[in-house]
Amino acid sequence: MDDARLQNADILIVDDEPLNLTLLQKILHSAGYTRLRSTTEPRKVMDLLGEKEPDIILLDLQMPHLDGFALLQQLKQRNPPNSYLPILVLTADAMPQTKMRALSSGAHDFLTKPFSPAEVVQRVANLLQTRQLHLEVRRQNHNLEEQVAERTKELEKALSDLKETQDKAIQQERLNAFGTMATGITHDFNNALSVILGYCEVALIECEGKMRRNELETHIQTIMTAGLDASRMIKRLREFYRPQAKDEPRTVLALNDVVQQAVATTKPKWHAESLGADILIDIETDLAEIPSILADASELRDALMNLIFNAVDAMPKGGVLRLSTKFVNNRVVLQLRDNGIGMPEEVRRHCLEPFFTTKGEAGTGLGLAMVYGIVDRHGGTLEIESTPGLGTTFIISFPPVLEEQIKGVKPAPRRTRPLTILIADDQPEMCAIMSNHLLNDGHKVRAVMDGKPALEAIGGGKFDLLITDHVMPGMSGKQLAAAVKEISPETRVILLTSMAERPAASASRVVDRALTKPVSLVDLRRAIAEVMTDSVAPGMPAIA
Ligand code: ADP
Ligand code: MG
Numbered sequence: 001m002d003d004a005r006l007q008n009a010d011i012l013i014v015d016d017e018p019l020n021l022t023l024l025q026k027i028l029h030s031a032g033y034t035r036l037r038s039t040t041e042p043r044k045v046m047d048l049l050g051e052k053e054p055d056i057i058l059l060d061l062q063m064p065h066l067d068g069f070a071l072l073q074q075l076k077q078r079n080p081p082n083s084y085l086p087i088l089v090l091t092a093d094a095m096p097q098t099k100m101r102a103l104s105s106g107a108h109d110f111l112t113k114p115f116s117p118a119e120v121v122q123r124v125a126n127l128l129q130t131r132q133l134h135l136e137v138r139r140q141n142h143n144l145e146e147q148v149a150e151r152t153k154e155l156e157k158a159l160s161d162l163k164e165t166q167d168k169a170i171q172q173e174r175l176n177a178f179g180t181m182a183t184g185i186t187h188d189f190n191n192a193l194s195v196i197l198g199y200c201e202v203a204l205i206e207c208e209g210k211m212r213r214n215e216l217e218t219h220i221q222t223i224m225t226a227g228l229d230a231s232r233m234i235k236r237l238r239e240f241y242r243p244q245a246k247d248e249p250r251t252v253l254a255l256n257d258v259v260q261q262a263v264a265t266t267k268p269k270w271h272a273e274s275l276g277a278d279i280l281i282d283i284e285t286d287l288a289e290i291p292s293i294l295a296d297a298s299e300l301r302d303a304l305m306n307l308i309f310n311a312v313d314a315m316p317k318g319g320v321l322r323l324s325t326k327f328v329n330n331r332v333v334l335q336l337r338d339n340g341i342g343m344p345e346e347v348r349r350h351c352l353e354p355f356f357t358t359k360g361e362a363g364t365g366l367g368l369a370m371v372y373g374i375v376d377r378h379g380g381t382l383e384i385e386s387t388p389g390l391g392t393t394f395i396i397s398f399p400p401v402l403e404e405q406i407k408g409v410k411p412a413p414r415r416t417r418p419l420t421i422l423i424a425d426d427q428p429e430m431c432a433i434m435s436n437h438l439l440n441d442g443h444k445v446r447a448v449m450d451g452k453p454a455l456e457a458i459g460g461g462k463f464d465l466l467i468t469d470h471v472m473p474g475m476s477g478k479q480l481a482a483a484v485k486e487i488s489p490e491t492r493v494i495l496l497t498s499m500a501e502r503p504a505a506s507a508s509r510v511v512d513r514a515l516t517k518p519v520s521l522v523d524l525r526r527a528i529a530e531v532m533t534d535s536v537a538p539g540m541p542a543i544a
Helices: 003-007 018-030 042-051 068-078 096-104 117-207 213-241 255-270 297-313 345-350 367-377 403-408 428-440 451-460 477-487 521-532
Strands: 011-014 036-039 056-060 087-091 109-112 251-253 281-287 293-295 319-328 331-338 381-387 391-398 420-424 444-448 465-469 492-497 513-516
Touching (some): 018 117, 087 096, 087 117, 109 117, 213 428, 251 297, 255 319, 255 331, 297 331, 451 477
Parallel strands (some): 011 056, 056 087, 281 319, 492 513
Antiparallel strands (some): 319 331, 331 391
16 A cells, blocks of 8 residues: 555544644654644544544543543444444553453554554554555445446346347247238139139130020129139238339339328328318428438338328327438438327237237228338338327338449339320229229329220220220220221220230230239339330230
């Protein structure tokens, strides 16, 4: 222990004889100690201790009012058991029993008067050194305790992180299992449906010219309609978990634009006027400058619209939905924060699963499953934070588009200019679905149920494109196509064929493109983009 540190010690001297005090002060002073306090009044000792804790007390035994033994007793009670405040007792009474009594009452060392100055200095130094060591041990113990506490905290955090990762892994696993199941079911189911729908079409062709045709035809049509419904259902299910296809239509896209479009498109659902006067839902956007992403705009828009509808549902008394974008950690992050009812933990954990809904009859439970599938296929991640009563935040992140990806991207099928399209299909549902899709994409659409009205329409106006079913009651799709090309050679034709026909057989000089039913929106858009580019001249053989 270095002397400088020892000499910095605070020393308290208690002796009723002022001459003794002066002598001790002198001795200690000349040994280098500067922080000396002293008193001749033993009853003041406790106050002095209260002012500042000394490092050592030099204590006389025989004093009036309160002798050294009584003070030792008080000190014993005052000082905590694990502390070490050395007390050096000084006395003229050299009797062994006095020494013993003092030592057993809490004194640490003992000096008999008259004392040698050198011995005083040495004993004080020894005691101070012990105190220093004691303080050092205490300090280290304290540090150790702090370190243990800190480490414990770190371990607790690691444990909770681990648990969260585990939860996520379990959820991912569950979604994967749903995906595998959905893929298996859709595959087998689709095969069965192909046969049903295919033979329906064959049967319809055979119906032509037969007796009781109308009745039989109606039955077959009914079977077909049900089959097509099932096919659409299966397709939706498949949409959630299908892996990203190689030729998925991807464009270099500004996510901020998609956000704005989704907000604008959903406005009728959340705007004050449509909700009634006493409910106010506000949608705020905070869109930062972000890199483009590689995505399918319509899929992303669908996902966003679903999230917006959910948020609106979650704010039955009104509220604020805030959509923000930013670029962090090399990810394009989109956040949707509502201050609605929030989700209990159990709901949060299951909400991405298909058919999970808390809305009873009003919900399908397919919205978030679809959102998850879309985000996943875009290489994105989806996280949900929610507090019941406070609201929910969906955090979606995408990788930014890379320089080399930009070159390889096909122009989006959606980029076709607005077209005037004629649909000919004898199934009203098919007409409705396709019209709806195409109208959404900004085209002008007219739908008819047979060849004759189709030809009248073509004769009466200019159409860029005819999308026709092959099997129709009055005229086949190919017959219609041939007639249309006679009247209006520049009109392109997309023929929808059934699964029972061989695709090669459908391609002909009058058909620009043949598609096998059921046709997805993505396929339809791509086919439109392909037949409408100038590289495909009217009347050329189909690309199929
Ligand atoms: P649906 O809306 O048909 O119920 P979703 O898959 O879209 O199906 O949502 C599943 C469930 O997740 C909802 O029923 C609801 O309980 C919960 N949920 C989704 N979004 C929110 C939200 N923003 N706030 C609170 N709960 C939500
Ligand atoms: Mg929903």
